[in-house]
Amino acid sequence: MPCNKAVVARQIVERLFRDPGIDRDIRIRQYVDTKKERVYLTHVLNGPLATWITEHTECRWVTIKQEELEPVVTAGDLMDLCEEHLV
C-alpha cells in the first residue's frame, strides 16, 4: 500500500497538538518562533513521531532540521512541511 502523505502529515500534526481535526488555518507560531521551541519540535518529529510513522503507517520519515521550521505559521504550513518529509 503506498504512503498517503497528506493523510499521514495531518495525523502527525494532530498528534503533536493532541487535537484531532485541527484546522489548517490555526496559527501555531508560538510553537516555532524561538530556537528552543524549534529544537524541541525537531526532536519530537525525528524521534518518537518518526518511530510512530514507521510502526503505524506505510511511510518513512526524512529527518528535518530545526531551520526548516522557521517559516511555519499555521497548522497547515506544518502539515505541508511534514508531507515533504514523508517518503
Add this chain to the structure above:
Amino acid sequence: MSPRTAFAGIGLLASVVASNVFAQELPGLEWQPLSESELSLAFGPQEDGGFGSNLKADLFYSPDQARVGDMFAGYLGLKGDAHWSSADEALNQSSLSLQLGVWTMLNGAGFMLASPAVELYVDVRQRYGQFQDGAGGEIENVDHTLTGLGAEFQVPGSYILLNWLSRLSKERDQPPIISVTHYWNRDQSDQAQDLPDALKADELLVQLHGQLTVPKLKLADAPVRLQYEFGFTKPTTGNDRAWQDFTKLALVIDAGDEIKPALIYSRGEQDGLEYDKRLLLGLLWSFGKSEGAGSEEAAAPAEPVQIVPPVESPG
C-alpha cells in the same frame, strides 16, 4: 525612590543592553534568547492616588554548547523587577535575580507538545525594598538575599482547554506553566531590624503563568493576548505561615512587533512584601523570536539528509 531602588532599575536596563551585546558579539558561544525573554516598562495610576511605575525584565539565554544531545539544555536567566510610586510613604521595591538551570523534554514518556519540557533551576535573588512593619507602622529598608531551588513544568491536560480556545481565536497558545520554588532567606541589612516573620522566613513560592489569545477581539487588526501571573507564597518557618497571593494581568496588543503596548493590572503580596494595587500602561519588549515568513512565503524545503529509519536497498 531609594538610591538602591534607582540603582537596581539602572542595573536592570544595563543588564538588558549588556546581555544583548553579549549574545550578539560573542558568536563563538551562540547564546540564544529563550522564548520567555521579555522586558516591560509600565506606568500609570494607583489605587491610592499616586503614580506608579514598574520595570521588569526576564532574560533567559541558552548556549548551544550547554546542550547534551537534544534532551538536556542549560540556560542562564537574569530577572529583575523594580517598583516605584509617587505616593507618600509608598513601598518601593526592587530585586535582581540570577538563575541557572537545565530544561529537558518528556516526549519519551508519551508526551507531545502539550507537555514538552521540565526545567530545574537554582535562583539567587537579591532584594532591596521598603516595607511597613505592621498596619501604620514605620517604613523601613530591607536588604536581603534569597537562595532558591525550583522546578517548572507545563500544566498537564491543558491542551484540552487550548484546543477549545483555538477554535474560537484561531490561535494555538502555549500551555500554562507552573513553577514551584523554595527560597531560603538570609537577611544582610546593615543594621539589625525587627523584620516581620513573613519576611524573615524561608518560603515556598508557587506560580502559575501563561498567555491566552482573547477570542474574537482585535484592536488595530492585531490580536489581543491576556498574560496572567498568579503567585502564592507560604512561609515555611516562623510563626506566621499564612499564604499570600499576588496577581498580575496584562492585556497586550500583539501586532507581531517586538515592542507591544499593554494595559497591566497588579495587586497583592509576594515574598512578604505588599504591592500597591495599580493599573499601568506599558510597553513590552519581547525578543528572541523570529517573525516567520507566513504561509505564502514558506521557505523551500532543505535537502533531505536522512531517512528514519534507513530504507533497505532492494536485493
